Amino acid sequence: MWEIRKRFKDYEQRKVFAGVLDEQTLFTLYKLSNKGAFDVLYGFVKKGKESSVILAEQKDGRFVAVKVHAISAATFKRIWPYLEGDSRFYNIRHNKRAVIFAWCKKEFKNLSTAYKAGVLCPEPVAQLNNVIVMEFLGEDLTPAPRMCDVDFEDEKLIENIFKDVVENIKKLYSAKLVHGDLSFYNMLWYKEKPYFIDFSQGVPLSHPNAEYLLRRDIENVCKNFAKLGLTVNPEKIYEEVVSS
Ligand SMILES: Nc1ncnc2c1ncn2[C@@H]1O[C@H](COP(=O)(O)OP(=O)(O)O)[C@@H](O)[C@H]1O
Ligand SMILES: [Mg+2]
Structure with a gap:
């Protein structure tokens, strides 16, 4: 049953994985690998109390990121406020795992x-x-850096990145979705473009907090860009997004 251990690249990695991932998660990884989602697990890109990200490779050589949400009290405590009051989760509220x-x-x-x-x-x-x-998202086994860890200096480049970010927000909005936790912490600088990640807090436009979260996302992003010397008006961007 725990054949997944053979999927770890080498003995050292196996020990590292075993210490962090619980048996149930190992079994889930095993099932996913059987379905062809990945073949070999390489190592942690990020290790955290609530979530970890592992670099893995598929049979055809394509690299994938495997994000694991820890089945822990800490995870439950953080996410429950987002689900509380949502009738869809009423029946499972006592079941942390579910x-x-x-x-x-x-x-x-x-x-x-x-x-x-x-x-x-x-x-x-x-x-x-x-x-x-x-x-x-990355090259040569190295993950693309988070936008908050990159030193952007070129004024024209910064303007263009801002345009790309706003374009992304508009596309999300047209798909009736708000990211909900947007900032340079959840964007990766990949192939010279800003990529959005971490959609766990995303909500549909129909959600009662959608407008608040969209405004907050835009304000956070504008603050990130203000630090790079770009002055932008979040209210104007908000109007631009909702009228797009
Ligand atoms: N698809 C991906 N490709 C490369 N690195 C990733 C990918 N997804 C996440 N990461 C890395 O893992 C970190 C944590 O991922 P994230 O989805 O933001 O989880 P959380 O913030 O909930 O821990 C990111 O900051 C990034 O460094
Ligand atoms: Mg994140």
């Missing part, structure tokens, strides 16, 4: 919607339980 699975499914659905709408984001590959598999 709530985390539903959260993960929602993230994958949001990512798929975004990708289909032409937003710059990783291509979705597969999802099961608390695991999401998507295109790996």
Whole structure:
């Protein structure tokens, strides 16, 4: 049953994985690998209390990112406020695991919607339980840097990146989705473009908080750009997005 361990690239990695991922998650990874979502697991891109991201390779040599939401009290505590009051989750509210699975499914659905709408984001590959598999953004086993970790200096480039970011927000909006946690922390600088990641907090436009979250996303992004010396009016951008 725990054949998934053979999928880890080498013995050292196996030990690292075993220490972080619980048995149930290992079994989910095993099932996903059997379905062809990936073949070999390389190592952690990011290791965290609530979520980890692993670099993996498919049989055809394509690299994917495997995002694992920890089945933990900490994860439950963080995500429950977003789901509380949503009648769809009423029946599972006492089941931490089921709530985390539903959260993960929602993230994958949001990512798929975004990708289909032409937003710059990783291509979705597969999802099961608390695991999401998507295109790996990076080169030579190195993940693309987060936008908050890049030193942008060229004024013209910064203006163009801003245009691309606004374009992404508009495309999301036209697909009736708001990211909900947008800032340079959830954007990767890949192929000279800003890619959106981490759609777990995304909400449909029909959600009661959608307008608030959209305004907040735009304000956060404008703050990020203000630090790079670009003055932009969030209110104007908001109007531009909702009238697009
Ligand atoms: N598709 C991807 N390709 C490359 N790196 C990724 C990818 N998805 C996530 N990462 C890396 O993992 C980190 C955490 O991912 P994220 O989805 O933001 O999870 P969270 O913020 O919930 O921990 C990102 O900041 C990025 O460095
Ligand atoms: Mg994030």
